[in-house]
Structure formats: structure tokens, C-alpha cells
Amino acid sequence: MKILLTSISIEFPLATYGLAAELRRNSQLAACQVEMIDLDWACLSHYERKNSEIWRYLAKINAVKPDIVCFSIYLWNNLAYRELATITRRLFPTIKIVAGGPELATPEAAEPWLASRDVDVVVRGEGERTLGEVVLRTAEQDTPRGIPGTSFLGDRLVVHEKPSAPIRALDELESPFLAGAVPIELFDRSGASLARYPRVLLETYRGCYMKCAYCQWGNGSNTRFAFPMDRLHRELTWLLSHNVGAIFIIDAMFGYKKQGAIELLEYIVQEKKRLGASTKFNVYHNQDFFDDRLFDLYREADVHVEIDLQSTNPDVLEKLGRGRWKTDSFERHLAAIQKKNVPTTGAADLIIGIPGDNLKSFEDSVDYLLGKHMRVNLYQASILPDTDWARRAGDGKTAHSPLPPRAIFESADFPLNDMIAARLIGHGTDFFNSFPHTATLLSKGWFERPVDLCRALGALVFKNHDLMYGESHQYEGVMQAYLSSLPDTIRALCPDKRKAEILVELASFEGILAALKWKRGGTVLSPVRGWHVEADQWLTQTPLYRREGVTEMEFRFAVGQLAMDCDRLPDPALLDSVAERRHALLFFNDSRPRHFMIDTGFTAPLLHRLNGYFTVAEALANLAVPLPDMAPVWTILSLLSEAGLIVPSHPGTQIGHRAPKADPVPAMAATA
Structure with a gap:
């Protein structure tokens, strides 16, 4: 039996790779062949580009000739999968189509997919175990009857089995990373690569004890289950040994328990030092964890923390199920991590259109975060399946779309x-x-x-x-x-x-x-190690200006200085004293955006002549602008080389050059 797992993702599809790893380790499915295809969400969501991805999908099916095709359906790919399901059914009527994911978490959500007869089986809830059972039944040419967490087509009716219990023994699940299911080439490992995904997604536990009305994670239950610490250590070591660019720990809140969070961070610090890894981490901070040691480890491990709020209105937070984390908690934790110099995303989320909220209250929330100089990420309130909002959606006071993104358009007070x-x-x-x-x-x-x-x-x-x-x-x-x-x-x-x-x-x-x-x-510039030139030694060098990695722009006002002054004191009175001086700024990336100021009359044209073929002496002579002092020229060239904006010429570029004459060129200097 051949199984094709598909994903249409906007981030690394951790769930799909987890399913693949679990199917491959199932001894009862040893004879099965598991294939994967990761389709491009951006293409499938664009009318003029989706044809190529649809045909790539069909070519894969035609080549693999699977018996079962599996869809992992999320909010963002729901509509694309509806089209693929219809196409697959019409072209390959004998293929069994199994769908699952957060979008199909309830019988009500599964019903239309099955009623259309474009999908044969829906897996509701966690899929690692349930999908294996469905595959076994299919191999035996039997229905999923009696398998908890499934819905399927009966003779003429849709059958919904009882919900499946959460997987408690997460230690029994196969790690897609350790099982070799995940190619490391999928991830950015340099900060400038065009790898498919800029970061890895990793989970350390499942469930949430918060009861946020818009979210499936907690869903009114205090039940949580953790992955074994040993497995997490081995996964982290594997990822850090490959120096992936970033790891996003996607737990609802970082840390199953506070001590466990501390232990995990200690291990990250240890392994990053041992392996020389520069990997960054992102986590959602748990506001029930207020601990100096935790905050110190965030900093040492280069963990970028986000503390979310959703609203500053205490009544709205109570209705959301987030009443324990009001603005006083937000401020206390934000102040603590700032005092400890913990890196943060600098952002917080707010939801537009929360039932029970109103425009004035929403504006106050926006103003509160902007007043703290934070990035504000706004999201429209959406009613997802199997959430408290979904269970109360029929109250007649809320108008929302039944299709993704399931936005709320108005409510009683909004x-x-x-x-x-x-x-x-x-x-x-x-x-x-x-x-x-x-x-x-x-x-x-x-x-x-x-x-x-x-x-x-x-x-x-x-x-x-x-x-x-x-x-x-x-x-x-x-x-x-x-x-x-x-x-x-x-x-x-x-x-x-x-x-x-x-x-x-x-x-x-x-x-x-x-x-x-x-x-x-984009190009990331870095200085050439061991290349150090001083004073008149520059005359014989044939440096190369890395213009392909530089954005150059002329300015009339000293806005670079204004930005620095604004960092210290963001006062509009600064605008009264901004100097007017024509200059150019060189913008570049050396793992973070940087800029360098130069003059437009001398330094800019000099740099444009440094192409790896001409010596600095020849470039200066070509400019023919006599100046009394060379020292500023050498200083600027040295600073630019230290930043990686100019580098030594590549081997073989010095074609037909002779050594400069003994007589020095006319004295010249930069004016920057």
C-alpha cells in the first residue's frame, strides 16, 4: 500500500512530518510506502500561479500511484484543499482521501467534506495513532467503524465516531527529526539562504491550562502532556549541530513546568557553546513563571521572548478566558525581562473585534502598546472549530464567515x-x-x-x-x-x-x-579574516567594493543622527535642530541591518572605482581631486573593510597591473 502525505504550509509542516515518521515506524505498516509532497501555499492561493502547483501535485500522484492521499487542513489552506479534493476525486476515483487537522476538529466541521463525497475519512484530533489505524483498515478493505476520532462515509450517511482521547504517552511517538524524516536542507542555516523555511518548529508538550475562547489548545481542559526531556535534548542537539537559523518553540506557553523550562534552557546554553551554534529561539513567555534564573537563561540562550496581551480591557480579558493575565501582569513581566536585557520580539498581539469589545476599548489597547514602543500585531477575531467561540456562535449577536478565515464582521458592541x-x-x-x-x-x-x-x-x-x-x-x-x-x-x-x-x-x-x-x-557582508591594511599600504591594494550587498542612498538631512538621537529622547523638538548636509548612507546586512555614512563628493565615487582590478592609487589618480591629508581616506577604507563592505580582490582579478610608481599620487582625503 502506498500513502501520499500532503501539506500546504506557511511554516515548516511539523505535523505532516510527524505523521510520516509515525507511519514509517509502525511495524504493522512495514509493507507500506510513505511519500510526501509539500505544496507551495503562496502559489495555490494566487489565481495566476496556482496552476503550476496543481499540476505538480497531479504529477506526483501519477508517479506514486498512491492508494491513500492525506490532507492536513488548516485555516490558511482550507480553500485550496477543497479544490484539490474535488480534482483528486474526479481524476482518481479509487484513491481513498483522508483529511485531518485543526479545521476538521469536530463532527460539524467534518460533515460538509464527507457529504460532498470528495473525502472518504476525516481524522478529528491528534492524528499520529488514528491515521495508522485508518490505514490498516483500508489495507484490509474495511471501514473505520469503531475507531475513535474518525468520521467517514457509511452506506448513505456520514458516521461520526466518539472523540479520541488525547495521546498521553508522547514518549511513544516517533520524532520526525531523529527518525531522519526531516531533511536539514529545508531550513535556513546561514541567515541569508533561500531555504524553504527560515525556522524550525518544535513542540515540547501538548495542551494548555488557559481557556482562551478563540483557541483550540486549551479547549476548557487543564490536561497537558509533555514530551520526554531526553527526546527534546536529542532533537535540540541535532538541530544545533546543523546550526539552523532559528527555532520557534510553538508551545501555547513555553515550559510544561517552570523547572522543566529552566532545565531545557540550561541544556540549550550548554549545547550552543559546545557546538558553536548561533541559533536563535522564539517562545511565548508563560506569565505564571516569574523567576530570575529563567530570565537570565532566556538571555544566555538568545531566546527572543514574546508576551501577548490581546486586549487591555479587563472585562474583555475575563470573557476571553485570560482574566488572570491583565495589564499589571504584562507590565511586571515586561519590566523584568527588559531589566535583565532579555531579547524580545518587541511585539505583542491584539485581536480586532473580540465579542464584548468595542472600538474605543480597542483603540485604548493599541495606544497602550504603542505608548510602550512595542510592535503591534493585529489579527481579526476568527471563529475556529472546536473553540468556545464556535460553541456560542449561534447566539444571533455575532456575524461571521463560515469559510476561512472565518472572520467576525460585527458583534453586539462592535x-x-x-x-x-x-x-x-x-x-x-x-x-x-x-x-x-x-x-x-x-x-x-x-x-x-x-x-x-x-x-x-x-x-x-x-x-x-x-x-x-x-x-x-x-x-x-x-x-x-x-x-x-x-x-x-x-x-x-x-x-x-x-x-x-x-x-x-x-x-x-x-x-x-x-x-x-x-x-x-539577500547578501550578508562579513569582513575577510586576517586582512588588515594601514595608512599608505592601501595604495598598492586592489580592493573590491561589495556594491551587490549595499543599498546606497543620498540624503539632504542628517537623518541617521536624528534616529540615534530619537533612540535616546523621542522628542519632536529634535526636528528643529536637524542639520542640513548632503551625504550618502550605505545600508548593508552583516546579520543585522546596518548603515555607514560617507560623503558624496569624494568617498562615494572612490568606492565605485574599487572593482578589484584597479589599485587604490590608480583609483585616486583617476579621481584627480587633490586634498591635503590622506589620513581620513585610510581611516574610512579601514572602517569599510572591518564592516565587510570592501574586501581584497579575488584571485586572478589583477590583470595587467604593474606596481605603482615610487612617487606618491597627489595627496587626497575624504571629507566624511
Whole structure:
């Protein structure tokens, strides 16, 4: 029997690889052949691009000729899988189609997929064990009758078996990493690669004792089950030995128990040192864990912590099931990790349109986080299957979509008009996310509150570009459609003409840094080890300017200095004293976005002549700009080489060059 597992993912599909590992280790399925295909979600979600992925999927089926095809269905791929299910049924009517995932967690969610007869069996809940039983029954040409956690097509009716119990003995499950099911090539290991996934997903336990109304993790139960610490250690060692770029521990809250979280972090610190790994980690901090040792280990392990809030309204938090974690808890933990210099994502999530919330309360929440200079990630409230919201969705007070993303459009206290206004605020929060200095100075100078700037900017974007907020929270994804007109938007929001031009340049400065931050696969510059040149030694060098890794832009105002001053004191009065001096900034990435200031009259044209063929002496002579002192030239070249912006010429590039004459070239200097 041949089984084809499919995924349509926006992150590493951990669940699908876990299913593959478990099927392959099942001794009763030893004769089965398990294949996988990971389809491109971005293509399948785009009308003009999805054909290629559909045909790639069909070519895989045609080559493998599977007996069973499995779909892992999530919020973001539900609609794409509906199409694939229909196509598969029409072209391959004898193939059994088994579907599962969070989107099919209840009989009500499974019903339409089975009633359409495009899917034969639905696995509700955890799939590792249940899917194996379904495969065995299929091999025996039998139905899944009696298998808990399944729904299937009977003779004429859809049959729903009782829910399956959670898997308690997680130690019995196969690790997809340790079993060799996961190719390490899937992951970014350099910070600049174009590997399929920038980070690994890893779980340390399942379940949650919180009872958030919008989430399936807790679902009203205090039951949790942990993976064995030994298994986690071995998985971490395997990943760190390959120096993956990042690991996101996807537990609802990091740490099954506080002591276990401490032990795991101690192991990460130990192994990173032993293996020389630079892997970064991301976790959701558990606000029930307030411990100095934990905070210290976050820092030592380079764990970037996120503390989420969802709303600042205590009544709303109570209705959400998050009443124990109000703003006082948020502030206490945030202050502690900042005092300990713990790296953070700098972000917190807020939900738009929570039933029981209203526009004013939502604006207060946005203003609260922006006032703390945090990135605000907004998400529309959605009613997912098997959540408290789903069980109460029929109260008649909430209008929502039955299809993904299942957004709530209005509720008793949040009418549609206010919901639209709240979403437009998202344009403003993303402006703060990608242009924090520009947004802060503009807000403090001409608006009463940060959220007021968000509202004004969102209204302008909608009026001028007819664009609604998109929820990606990234510079390129959200703002690409109107970046070219951002200067005019800033000018419209700032009544002082000179200060508006300064803010326009500051936004350009921050925009380039933001684009470097979000871009994957770009050039990462690094200095050449052991290459050290001083003073007149530069004359005989044939350096290469790494222009392919540099974004160069001229500026009229000293916005780089303004950004640094704003870090110390974000006061709009700074705009009064910004110097006007034409210069250029070199933006580059050496594992983090950086910039370097140079003059446009001498240093910039000199760099453009450093192509790995000409000596510095020849480049200087070509410029023919006599200056009294060479020392600043050597200083700038040395600084640029230390940053990796200029490197020695590659072997074989010095073609037809002779040694420079003994007489020095005319004295020249840079003015930076």
C-alpha cells in the first residue's frame, strides 16, 4: 500500500512530518510506502500561479500511484484543499482521501467534506495513532467503524465516531527529526539562504491550562502532556549541530513546568557553546513563571521572548478566558525581562473585534502598546472549530464567515462600521512597526495620541489607494502597494513643510533598514579574516567594493543622527535642530541591518572605482581631486573593510597591473 502525505504550509509542516515518521515506524505498516509532497501555499492561493502547483501535485500522484492521499487542513489552506479534493476525486476515483487537522476538529466541521463525497475519512484530533489505524483498515478493505476520532462515509450517511482521547504517552511517538524524516536542507542555516523555511518548529508538550475562547489548545481542559526531556535534548542537539537559523518553540506557553523550562534552557546554553551554534529561539513567555534564573537563561540562550496581551480591557480579558493575565501582569513581566536585557520580539498581539469589545476599548489597547514602543500585531477575531467561540456562535449577536478565515464582521458592541475603522488602524500600526522613529516624532508633534495618527494614516491610505489592512505586519508585505506615495502621506499629516521633508527622509532611512530586516536570501557582508591594511599600504591594494550587498542612498538631512538621537529622547523638538548636509548612507546586512555614512563628493565615487582590478592609487589618480591629508581616506577604507563592505580582490582579478610608481599620487582625503 502506498500513502501520499500532503501539506500546504506557511511554516515548516511539523505535523505532516510527524505523521510520516509515525507511519514509517509502525511495524504493522512495514509493507507500506510513505511519500510526501509539500505544496507551495503562496502559489495555490494566487489565481495566476496556482496552476503550476496543481499540476505538480497531479504529477506526483501519477508517479506514486498512491492508494491513500492525506490532507492536513488548516485555516490558511482550507480553500485550496477543497479544490484539490474535488480534482483528486474526479481524476482518481479509487484513491481513498483522508483529511485531518485543526479545521476538521469536530463532527460539524467534518460533515460538509464527507457529504460532498470528495473525502472518504476525516481524522478529528491528534492524528499520529488514528491515521495508522485508518490505514490498516483500508489495507484490509474495511471501514473505520469503531475507531475513535474518525468520521467517514457509511452506506448513505456520514458516521461520526466518539472523540479520541488525547495521546498521553508522547514518549511513544516517533520524532520526525531523529527518525531522519526531516531533511536539514529545508531550513535556513546561514541567515541569508533561500531555504524553504527560515525556522524550525518544535513542540515540547501538548495542551494548555488557559481557556482562551478563540483557541483550540486549551479547549476548557487543564490536561497537558509533555514530551520526554531526553527526546527534546536529542532533537535540540541535532538541530544545533546543523546550526539552523532559528527555532520557534510553538508551545501555547513555553515550559510544561517552570523547572522543566529552566532545565531545557540550561541544556540549550550548554549545547550552543559546545557546538558553536548561533541559533536563535522564539517562545511565548508563560506569565505564571516569574523567576530570575529563567530570565537570565532566556538571555544566555538568545531566546527572543514574546508576551501577548490581546486586549487591555479587563472585562474583555475575563470573557476571553485570560482574566488572570491583565495589564499589571504584562507590565511586571515586561519590566523584568527588559531589566535583565532579555531579547524580545518587541511585539505583542491584539485581536480586532473580540465579542464584548468595542472600538474605543480597542483603540485604548493599541495606544497602550504603542505608548510602550512595542510592535503591534493585529489579527481579526476568527471563529475556529472546536473553540468556545464556535460553541456560542449561534447566539444571533455575532456575524461571521463560515469559510476561512472565518472572520467576525460585527458583534453586539462592535458594529461593522467600527470594525472597518479598527482595521484601518492597522495601516497605522504597521507604519509604527516599520518606521518607528518617523511615526513617533509625527505622532508626538501633531497628534494627541499614537492611535490618532494610526486612524488618520489609515483613512488616508483607504481614501487615496482603496486599500484595507492586510495583517502581515511586515514592511514589504503590507506597505508595498503604497510605499511610493508614503512621502505625500507624511506631508499631508505634517503641516510644517521643512519638518515634513525631514520626516520623509527619515522614513526613507527606516524603510531601507526595514526592507533589509524582512528580506530573505539577500547578501550578508562579513569582513575577510586576517586582512588588515594601514595608512599608505592601501595604495598598492586592489580592493573590491561589495556594491551587490549595499543599498546606497543620498540624503539632504542628517537623518541617521536624528534616529540615534530619537533612540535616546523621542522628542519632536529634535526636528528643529536637524542639520542640513548632503551625504550618502550605505545600508548593508552583516546579520543585522546596518548603515555607514560617507560623503558624496569624494568617498562615494572612490568606492565605485574599487572593482578589484584597479589599485587604490590608480583609483585616486583617476579621481584627480587633490586634498591635503590622506589620513581620513585610510581611516574610512579601514572602517569599510572591518564592516565587510570592501574586501581584497579575488584571485586572478589583477590583470595587467604593474606596481605603482615610487612617487606618491597627489595627496587626497575624504571629507566624511
